[in-house]
Amino acid sequence: MLAYYFDLALRSLKRTPVLTALMVLAIGLGIGASMTMLTVLHVMTDDPLPGRSAHLYTPHLDPLPLNYKGIDLAGDPNANLTWPDAMALLQAHRASRQAAMAGGSLLVWPDSATRLRPFYVDGRYTTADLFALFGIPFEQGSGWTAAEDNAGAQVVVLARTFARKLFGSANAVGQSVRLGDHDYRVIGVVADWQPSPMFYVDASANRYGDADQFFLPLSTALNQKLDINGNISGWSSQSDDLHSASVTWLQFWVQLDTPAQAAAYRQFLVDYSAQQKALGRFQRPPTNAKLYSLMGWLQHQNLVPDDVRLQLWLALGFLFVCMLNIVALLLAKFLRRSGEISVRRAMGARRRDVFVQFGVESALIGIAGGVLGLLIAELGLWSVRQRPDDYAHLAKMDPAMLFCTFAMAIVASVLAGLLPAWRACSVAPSLQLKTL
């Protein structure tokens, strides 16, 4: 029976080609615009580390003085930790794994054999546990130890791309690389590891930018006064000393495997703050200390710009108008066929049959609209990729969104066809037949 309805629907659509084209175009444009923006939103708010993100948390303290007055401008100073606090949390070992880190940018002096000019690379200064904490896979060699951390070892871990650029296909481990004013021994090469968004970077950094190209021990970076990328917020006269207890600049992440562990860690942060307050260092209530989950932190950081949200609403509004358009047109179209419906009903078709018949016709429009919508969404995403925004290069459709597009197109058109089909099947046959 469905095949017959399918045939009927095709005939009906062919009879009014302009109208059919208009409806397909309307649903295609609406779906295309909506899917473009939904895909952008999807890539911007995606889980950066599926499987691992549920166990990652970032603790935040409130070491600011009571009368601190800069909070609305250069970003929240409490987004980062001070060196003494980060070291205290690190040494407390209350989480399964923990690491303190900061972004850095270093000038690379390639070996003269490579004929490369000096260039800058972005990477991370971090404590030893970072690789295990985030699950960054090593291709060669390994990371450094906590002991080397404390000793400020002259070692570095490179990302694959960077290692290839410097050493070609040769084994990079054991080689030496000059970064800034110092030589470092390469002890490991990690796969290019790029979570998106880069949840662990400082708020001022580009969260959708390039992966970290090197990893250096944090203490080494500090000893050698390497440049820090990111917000460095201070509130006392000694604000250029990164060891100071009144300068925040470090990001800190911990792994907590169970909710109980997370609750305990939260309590530990409050206790730590209370202790610091008792010592006179903190001035604000200890309960200001917070523990964010990974996704919670991204939400708190509000990564989606207003413009993107506005565009999404605009696209959805557009889709809604397109749907209204289709409802009106289908309604007129179906009701015009009252005579035909009445004949079918008189011949014994049930209401349900009429309903399904018209449902098939709307679904057919939906399928065609979905194909068109997909093309338009690809076009839309291509145009988003041409934009200069930092997230632009990520705007690509994945299989989930592809499926979503089709599902949405068909759901939208069937929804749009519901009212017209219902009205059509409730036509009173006797009344219509009399007028024939």
Add this chain to the structure above:
Amino acid sequence: MHIQPILAALRRHKAGTVLIALQIALTLAIVCNALFIIHQRLAHLSEPTGIDEANLFVIDSEWAGQPSEIQVDAQIKTDLAALRQLPSVRDAAPSNSYPLRGGGWDDFITMTPEQVEKTTDASVYISDEHLIDTLGVKLIAGRDFRPDEVLPMGEKESKSPPVAIVSKALADKLYPDGSALGKSFYTMNTSPVTIIGIVDRLQRQEVDTWSKDYVYQDMLWPRRLDSQSGTYYIVRAKPGQLAQAMRDAPKALLAQSRMRIIDPEDGVLSFAQIRHRAYDSDRGMAILMGIICAVLLVITGAGIVGLTSFWVAQRRKQIGIRRALGATRRDILGYFLTENLLIAAGGALLGIVLAVAINLWMIAHVEMSRLPLFYMLAGVIVLLALGQGAAFAPALRASRVSPVEATRTV
């Protein structure tokens, strides 16, 4: 034209009428908000900077090999001498930043050192006695810096200088009575900064929404910022020699010292490029809104054409009867156009309510101001015209229905 029979007929097409009215309402609501956003963005991106944009360009010179601050200071001085000697260059100045750069150093301003709440916020341009001439801004009161006031300044030094030149907007904000010259203010420091000069309009480094309360508020510090990472050179070419100067200047700098990195892609930017970058997202938003509006209007128009066509086809017999009973073609045309006008007017009324609702929602959730009445009126007129235009062709077809139709049974 009697409206009564039209209303009676519409009552028999309730669902269709309501749907098309709803569609018109939503289209109106979206279009007038979108037009408002487009207007805001276009107004924003055509804000003047107050500087001689046509002849300016900026060189981003990064130091290679971590020179000391003393080395940097000496290098900046020789670089500037080299730049100013170029025949295609009128003047050049070092700076920590430049208008429309997109971010940089800004300071809270207070009137007393004890004040906790800031009075305002100002962009900081750290440069020498050549900056005003280089930018081409007008000094409207007081004096320019003297060369002996321009001292070297370390990157991490946050101490403000004893004197500064401020923009008119900042002067007016701090001293609304116009007495700013010679008075002082504080920049998160205990020592006062005295205003020795006031320049006319000068754009800030960033034009984001957060800084719109501080628009055009900036101050010039007589310092050479010896940052170990790099410096900007703002260069003003002689009229008509911008391209030449943009080729000459980097060469002259590299001839001074090769221990620097000038990015081949964006190390040298003309001000036209800087402006383009600064407003790229605004322009993109305006274009997107424009496209969506246009498509929305087309879809709505096409929907009206489709629905009116159906109604006309459905009523051929009745039209024939009316024609046979003496209605003129003009009467029939008028009937369908009036019908459309009634629906569109109903839709427009609802649309105005929706437009205000959307606007209020945007004010609450994103940065947005109140929708002016003008946009609603413009939207209503556009949609009524669209409705009439869309209904015209089917209505014309209706008017051509022959009275003979009345005699046909089907």
